[in-house]
Amino acid sequence: MGAKLHILPPSANSHCCLATLRELGIENIEIVNAYGKTREPEFLEMNPCHTCPTLEFGDGVAIWESCAIMRYLCRSSSNGDKLYPKDLQAAARIDMACDWRQTSYYPCIPDIGYVVFGMELSDEDAQKQFKKLIDEHFKTLTEVFLKDSKFVYSDTPTIADLAIAPSLTFIKARSKFWDAVPKEVKDYHTRVLQNFAHTKENFDMLDTMCTEYSGPGADLEPLE
Numbered sequence: 001m002g003a004k005l006h007i008l009p010p011s012a013n014s015h016c017c018l019a020t021l022r023e024l025g026i027e028n029i030e031i032v033n034a035y036g037k038t039r040e041p042e043f044l045e046m047n048p049c050h051t052c053p054t055l056e057f058g059d060g061v062a063i064w065e066s067c068a069i070m071r072y073l074c075r076s077s078s079n080g081d082k083l084y085p086k087d088l089q090a091a092a093r094i095d096m097a098c099d100w101r102q103t104s105y106y107p108c109i110p111d112i113g114y115v116v117f118g119m120e121l122s123d124e125d126a127q128k129q130f131k132k133l134i135d136e137h138f139k140t141l142t143e144v145f146l147k148d149s150k151f152v153y154s155d156t157p158t159i160a161d162l163a164i165a166p167s168l169t170f171i172k173a174r175s176k177f178w179d180a181v182p183k184e185v186k187d188y189h190t191r192v193l194q195n196f197a198h199t200k201e202n203f204d205m206l207d208t209m210c211t212e213y214s215g216p217g218a219d220l221e222p223l224e
């Protein structure tokens with residue numbers, strides 16, 4: 001069996017790995033839509049954490065966590081340095097931004113954006129998480145990571161940008177929150193997504209879900 005990348009088509013966590021595959025021209029990994037399958041015994045046997053993306057190697061081993069998958073794809077491709085530098089110090093800064101994405105920035109996103117998946121979320125939590133983005137995380141992004149470059153510590157997009165930018169789309173589920181996102185962050189979001197036109201269809205799927213969302217909390221005001 002060849003390697004397979006299990007994805008959820010509208011999920012930003014999957015988009016970054018899909019974009020990496022396409023950008024590097026990797027064609028020997030099959031893309032599998034795992035929608036509705038992540039809690040089934042066969043999937044759980046492969047990935048007990050039931051998450052997509054999951055990269056299943058052909059030899060019974062699988063890895064998950066989007067940033068780990070992107071790093072593997074880059075390291076195993078001859079042109080991988082296009083998205084992940086070979087220089088150890090430069091790579092360590094990209095790793096640092098990826099870890100920040102997973103531990104600081106992204107944990108604010110579900111309470112804001114997962115309403116589009118029909119989850120019942122508290123308005124108060126959504127407002128609190130958005131305030132954290134505004135007061136702290138967007139400053140780290142624009143004043144530290146993007147201080148001297150158009151992309152995170154880089155003049156060209158890397159896996160760190162793929163980890164961060166696609167999930168900013170979730171904020172559009174709350175239109176008044178999106179209105180309050182700083183212009184530099186919005187411009188960064190557009191700049192990164194435009195660089196990966198081959199994944200536009202997936203980016204647009206999430207964008208449509210978020211911009212068309214009109215259920216509970218869609219017009220929630222952000223905190224001052």
Ligand SMILES: N[C@@H](CCC(=O)N[C@@H](CS)C(=O)NCC(=O)O)C(=O)O
Binds near residue numbers: 053102
């Ligand atoms: N930290 C993980 C998060 C992955 C994740 O939460 N995936 C969600 C979709 S956004 C998922 O697969 N959920 C299905 C499930 O838990 O059954 C990563 O970066 O890959």
